[in-house]
Amino acid sequence: MKKLDKITPQNEDFARWYTDVIKNGDLMAYGASKGSIIFKPLSFGIWDNIRLALDKKFKTKNVQNVYLPLLIPESLLQKEKDHLEGFNPELATITEVGGKKLNEKFYIRPTSETLFGDFFKNEIESHNDLPLIYNQWVNVLRWEKTTNPFLRTREFLWQEGHTMHANSLEAITLTKEMLKVYEDFLKEYLALPVLSGQKTEHEKFSGAEFTLTVEAMMKDKKALQAGTSHYLGQNFTKPFNISFKNKDNQQEFAYGTSWGVSTRLLGALIMTHGDDRGIIIPPKIAPTQIDFIELFANKNESIHLKAKELVNQLLENDLLVKLDDSDKGPGFKAANSEIHGTPLRIELGPKDLENNNVVLIRRDTLERKVVAIDDIVKEAKNLLNDIQENLYNKAKERLNSNFVEVSTYEEFKEVIASGKWVLAPFDGDGEIEKIIKEETGATTRCIPFQLPIEIKNDKCFYTKKKTNRFVAFAKAY
Template sequence: MKLINQITPIEEDFAKWYVDVIINGNLIEYGPVKGTMIFKPNSYGIWENITKVFNEIIKKKGAQNVYLPLFIPKSLISKEKDHVEGFAPELATITKVGDKKLNEDIYVRPTSEVLFAQLFKSEINSYNDLPKIYNQWSNVVRWETTTNPFLRSTEFLWQEGHTSHSNAEEAIQFTEDMIQTYQKFYKNYLALDVICGKKTEKEKFAGADTTWTIEAMMKDGRALQAATSHYLGQNFSKMFDVSFKDQSNKLVNVYQTSWGLSTRSIGAIIMGHGDNRGIVMPPRIAPIKVILIEVLANKNEKVKEISKQILELLQNNNISSKIDNSNKSVGFKASQSEIEGIPIRIEIGPKEIEKNEVLVIRRDTLEKYPVQISNILLFVNNLLEEIHNNLYKNSQKRLKENLVYCNSYEEFKKLIKQQKFVVVPIVKDSFKWEEKIKEETLATSRCILVSNIFNIKEDKCIMTNEVTNNFVLFAKSY
């Protein structure tokens, strides 16, 4: 395959390839402050589509959108000890405005549990007020030491859902339902296969009873935490006195959940589907699904006429499309469309028009098809589905081939070096062993498996040799 000059080969340097793809794919510009970025139309268009699709999904579950303040006073966030300790290293703090020192430090929100707790306190009085399901689309700030576009940035965009329930069972069920919702979303829209499980005590969200996660395998074998759902229990409601009167008029603290999906999902798309030509965009979330490139249009008016007709046909059928009207050469336009990952390219030239045809090129395999103009709408619709299914099949295949089981620490270390997802038996109280594993292999626990995918009921822990039925996925991660 001929490589685009601006992009470092994926096999040569994955990290450099990733940055090359992001810049040449017109996704971002770096912001003026370390770790910040400017979302350009190509990346913000992805986020707009994610917002549109996921909004519809959660509204069917009863969610209502709200927007909470960017600033949190120190006294409020400090009420929940575990929560503030979990975010302490990343908190951006405002201490003065102009020359005037503030009476109290203000934090720029890293997440909004404490703000939602306050809101719920003001709105919930009776069991009739429950469940309360809120969501906000917002930005958050976490002052990361090491930053990487979309994966770990100082400021990022996300949806942050929060619920309050009258009983633990309902809240737990909602927590689990949301992680399954994220799993389906990644499959149905981002064409990525993921593993679902619970975080260990060491890795769970600060302030949660239980954290569920979906973990995606990137093309370099590393894990990416793709979305999380937390059962908060009564940790925040007791601290912030969020309570209701039950049917016997007894005062009870609510049971809460929180769950989120961020612009990290754009990084997952790039690293899960991209190749040496650039991005490969999943059709159902792509801002532009079809790009039309005119060949010799300045010498043939019919080319422009047919091009416009096809554009209108596609747009009238809700297929986002555009004509590349730039002054660049046809070859450059074709290469740029591949770098940007546009799922389908249609080239329209005099030779094709003579046969009442156009040339259709799919981005995922680069296969070319001469298609009758009269059949173009049906062909494009079918091809978009085929591209989505092929991308998901490839993601599923990669995960299946690189997900392995072992019950020996020596074997584990070898497999981690090979960039595998490794499932091992390890005792439930594994905090110190996770630290040792990370120190010696750079691998971290991604999740506790809840489905018996290897059909093993129990085995000896790789660190203590005790018999356990606790199976944990480890991998190097972002």
């Protein structure tokens, strides 16, 4: 156990707080190459649980996992020009091997639409081969100029789903269904409420017909794009000649989708739930749900023996428990548990053993509860459920209470400067979105499927034209 450093309060400097809790929580280390990070056991354990839980949900949509190569030949990427232009500044290029120049450049995948396109064209002959619903869990590389651990690193982990369909309706339906999978998963496991909607034309994925998104609000009220689902139409199937014989025996191009979430979710989890004591991990995704801390066991061996017995009892009841039997003092052990975000702490000391009790301490509220040893399993499970629910409810309240409607651009600037989100009628195009971003730092987050507040205006706050399109704006990560 390393020495714990002071954590900068959130309200003093949120960015510094984020760095402090990541460092103290032992989540990552910086990699040898600039802009890369090493996932330590705690952060990778969270990601592993995300992968396992989300993969189960994918299986309900008949998703099959595959793995495609890391390198994309230049000739392949050139087939979809819009896609190439969207990623061009971030592409890492291999031009020589062993000191010899290659005849063709290779790119390290920033995403895999082109690789899947090349793969799918040889997999499909008739409508009987469709749909193909594939996913891969991989690393990708994007040469970001500005990096931030978990939020924006050059190399990161993600899942990317890619599908092929016989008609547009089926593809559009799956695009929507996968976004709902993300929305439900984020709520159930990460206790993360989101605003679901469609990206504007300016903000959609390069090469997509449209992009759907789930947007989360961090504790500093900045937005974070938590996941996206793209309807690609025939934008990739035509360049890659992915066609099939339909039921009328006519040759037709297939329809595609792609969708993904990444290790950005770790950043979202930290900034949604964390406090000035460290991170807080929702129980359903926590690698360790309970830290069992024995107090003064070096003076009383019975405490250690009872602690081991109770830990085994909790483990047998499918709870993830870690025993802290180190020689550190009670204060250090408690702080160490808190800073690592373990949802529940159980303490057993001499008086507790004497009274046949244990003390349960919630990480989210720091409330202490004395319970009988015989009730430890039932009480622990109840509290973990309460913690999961409370984390979601607090985050949901924060999201819902920070939308503001505006009717003028001046009002817009004031609301954005205050840190809140704007939700208002907007019919501006991409050029206006660029101006707004340059002048305020805010970007369009989505056109919500459901409005979280009542909108009374029917005129765009910027152009003053009547519109029935309502758009959410915020500063974002």
